[in-house]
Amino acid sequence: MTRSNRILTFLFLLGLALFVWWGDKHSDQFVFLWRVLNFGAIYALAAVGYTVINGITGQFSLGPHGFMLLGGYLTTLFMLPMHQKKVVWLFTPLSWPFNQFTLPYSGFILALIAGGILAVLASLVVGIPALRALRGDYLAIATFGFGEILYVLACNFMGLTNGAMGVKGIPRYTNLAWSVGALAVLTYAAVRLKNSSYGRALRAIREDELAAESMGINVFRHKLLAFMFSAFCAGVAGGLMATLIGTITPDLFRFFMTFYLLMIIVLGGLGSISGAVVAGFIFAAIFEALRFVDTAVVPGMRMVVFAVLLILVMLFFRRGLFGREEFTWDWLWHGAKRAWRWAWAKMS
Amino acid sequence: MGENELILSLQSLTMKFGGLVAVRDFSMDIRYGELVGLIGPNGAGKTTIFNMITGHYPPTEGQVIFAGRDITGLPPWQVVRLGIARTFQNIRLCREMTALENVLISFHPRLRSSVFAAILPSPRYIREERRMRERGMELLSAVGLEKWANFRAGALPYGLQRRVEIARALATQPKLLLLDEPAAGMNPQEAQDLMGFIRHIRETFNLTVFLIEHVMQVVMGICPRIRVIDFGVSIAEGTPEEIRNNPKVIEAYLGEEALRA
Ligand SMILES: Nc1ncnc2c1ncn2[C@@H]1O[C@H](COP(=O)(O)OP(=O)(O)OP(=O)(O)O)[C@@H](O)[C@H]1O
Numbered sequence: 001m002t003r004s005n006r007i008l009t010f011l012f013l014l015g016l017a018l019f020v021w022w023g024d025k026h027s028d029q030f031v032f033l034w035r036v037l038n039f040g041a042i043y044a045l046a047a048v049g050y051t052v053i054n055g056i057t058g059q060f061s062l063g064p065h066g067f068m069l070l071g072g073y074l075t076t077l078f079m080l081p082m083h084q085k086k087v088v089w090l091f092t093p094l095s096w097p098f099n100q101f102t103l104p105y106s107g108f109i110l111a112l113i114a115g116g117i118l119a120v121l122a123s124l125v126v127g128i129p130a131l132r133a134l135r136g137d138y139l140a141i142a143t144f145g146f147g148e149i150l151y152v153l154a155c156n157f158m159g160l161t162n163g164a165m166g167v168k169g170i171p172r173y174t175n176l177a178w179s180v181g182a183l184a185v186l187t188y189a190a191v192r193l194k195n196s197s198y199g200r201a202l203r204a205i206r207e208d209e210l211a212a213e214s215m216g217i218n219v220f221r222h223k224l225l226a227f228m229f230s231a232f233c234a235g236v237a238g239g240l241m242a243t244l245i246g247t248i249t250p251d252l253f254r255f256f257m258t259f260y261l262l263m264i265i266v267l268g269g270l271g272s273i274s275g276a277v278v279a280g281f282i283f284a285a286i287f288e289a290l291r292f293v294d295t296a297v298v299p300g301m302r303m304v305v306f307a308v309l310l311i312l313v314m315l316f317f318r319r320g321l322f323g324r325e326e327f328t329w330d331w332l333w334h335g336a337k338r339a340w341r342w343a344w345a346k347m348s
Numbered sequence: 349m350g351e352n353e354l355i356l357s358l359q360s361l362t363m364k365f366g367g368l369v370a371v372r373d374f375s376m377d378i379r380y381g382e383l384v385g386l387i388g389p390n391g392a393g394k395t396t397i398f399n400m401i402t403g404h405y406p407p408t409e410g411q412v413i414f415a416g417r418d419i420t421g422l423p424p425w426q427v428v429r430l431g432i433a434r435t436f437q438n439i440r441l442c443r444e445m446t447a448l449e450n451v452l453i454s455f456h457p458r459l460r461s462s463v464f465a466a467i468l469p470s471p472r473y474i475r476e477e478r479r480m481r482e483r484g485m486e487l488l489s490a491v492g493l494e495k496w497a498n499f500r501a502g503a504l505p506y507g508l509q510r511r512v513e514i515a516r517a518l519a520t521q522p523k524l525l526l527l528d529e530p531a532a533g534m535n536p537q538e539a540q541d542l543m544g545f546i547r548h549i550r551e552t553f554n555l556t557v558f559l560i561e562h563v564m565q566v567v568m569g570i571c572p573r574i575r576v577i578d579f580g581v582s583i584a585e586g587t588p589e590e591i592r593n594n595p596k597v598i599e600a601y602l603g604e605e606a607l608r609a
């Protein structure tokens with residue numbers, strides 16, 4: 001079975017690669033769908049990281065929007081063309097060293113990784129004091145405050161961010177190859193992490209921190225590890241988002257972003273990585289489809305619709321779409337077999 | 349190490365919670381290989397003594413010396429790594445995980461591969477993981493739990509959960525095992541079986557065992573030496589026979605009977 005699973009996985013990845021290649025090639029014919037899939041992949045990426053700390057490790061962070069902001073701005077500063085840098089930072093000059101250089105397209109991957117690394121460094125600054133505290137809710141408070149501080153800084157550090165006016169004309173490098181590619185790589189990493197010995201330690205911490213510590217697990221270090229992983233995912237997602245939209249303002253990464261991600265991981269099933277991925281795409285699809293509600297009805301109405309949807313999901317799927325389970329081929333296979341038998345019984 | 353050397357020496361431990369003195373000036377020595385019981389009525393301070401040994405509560409006063417080393421104030425995860433494992437009065441398993449996974453948690457601190465190696469996974473990590481699983485199964489077999497390896501721990505009957513918890517403690521490769529009321533909630537027959545089981549693992553794994561028990565009869569049959577505390581103060585120590593006939597002990601337990609009545 002594992003052998004055929006491996007073949008199935010290979011075929012799936014091949015199909016995905018073909019689809020991504022084809023989708024990017026014909027993006028101008030399916031503008032809406034292409035946009036939804038890109039946003040979906042980016043939300044899913046941030047959500048995968050978020051569920052590692054919130055769902056798998058059980059530590060309530062409210063920080064992903066802050067990490068996305070850092071990744072978004074750093075990637076922007078790396079990739080914005082020189083002429084655009086001169087146009088945007090008109091009143092306050094752009095700070096060194098970003099006024100000295102810009103990366104060509106070939107450096108895009110470096111810019112994304114740098115965004116992730118900056119987010120990881122920030123996660124250390126917040127996580128080391130907050131995760132050492134004995135009480136669990138310190139992390140929620142600290143990350144929330146951190147996000148607010150970053151917002152204020154982004155509005156006022158004109159030399160780096162151009163303040164509330166934001167930055168326009170970012171090259172739109174993000175396409176399905178980048179967004180789905182990053183999602184695939186980091187989802188693989190998250191799944192591996194969850195199923196490894198480290199993941200067992202993280203799950204043990206969620207279930208009974210005291211017991212885990214009594215078995216020799218250094219709880220603090222493992223929480224920090226999960227937090228750093230989630231920050232990296234969010235940082236990369238922020239970079240992808242900036243280069244998808246082409247504009248960045250501090251308002252793009254306010255608390256509502258974390259609220260979206262929270263809805264996504266709850267919808268997917270807290271602690272389920274497959275759930276986070278699927279729910280990320282569902283969220284993006286509904287979110288874009290409901291865009292007219294905001295423009296035609298009342299601004300902000302979309303969120304009301306979402307809140308209602310979330311409540312419905314909570315009522316009918318208590319533990320989200322996936323619970324804590326993961327998608328596996330066996331699961332699909334058994335489901336298909338059951339559906340087939342059912343259909344067969346109906347017909348005869 | 350001579351037969352008479354001390355594995356654990358508790359020196360004038362005192363634990364205060366605000367105004368409440370849960371344990372007062374408690375001293376005790378345990379030699380390698382001993383099986384010692386600690387008994388006392390409800391709220392006497394037994395669990396608190398364990399918590400001071402394992403680092404869950406830093407003692408207000410006094411020292412914990414383990415194998416000749418002062419371990420007072422070390423965090424629990426370091427204390428375990430030095431060789432003191434414990435179980436909890438109210439079983440604390442990771443209920444959503446399988447019995448085997450619960451045991452594997454205890455192996456994790458000794459994993460050599462980095463987190464990057466585990467994510468890739470590197471050949472060395474794959475070898476380590478396979479080895480851990482083998483050893484986990486060996487351990488479960490040694491305690492008669494191999495049938496239950498892939499059952500969710502929370503779904504097992506109470507008696508088996510207790511054994512999984514003990515197996516998980518054994519997986520940390522302890523020299524000293526602390527058992528906090530392992531027979532709590534069991535009927536007399538189950539309690540007897542469990543005591544046999546404890547004797548068995550003590551011999552197989554060459555352990556020193558320090559055992560808390562609430563019901564006097566249970567420890568009487570298995571521990572050659574018993575210490576009694578009441579209201580945080582040590583009131584007697586001796587063989588089961590001596591303890592049974594000690595007027596102070598009878599009074600402490602009678603007091604409890606009177607409270608229950
Ligand atoms: N963390 C704590 N904070 C405050 N008081 C505590 C704490 N832990 C224990 N105590 C108190 O210390 C006293 C001793 O408690 P302990 O749990 O050690 O008793 P015990 O002998 O294990 O009793 P039992 O047989 O009920 O398990 C009790 O009065 C208890 O309420």
Ligand SMILES: [Mg+2]
Pocket residue numbers: 394395396437
């Ligand atoms: Mg107790």
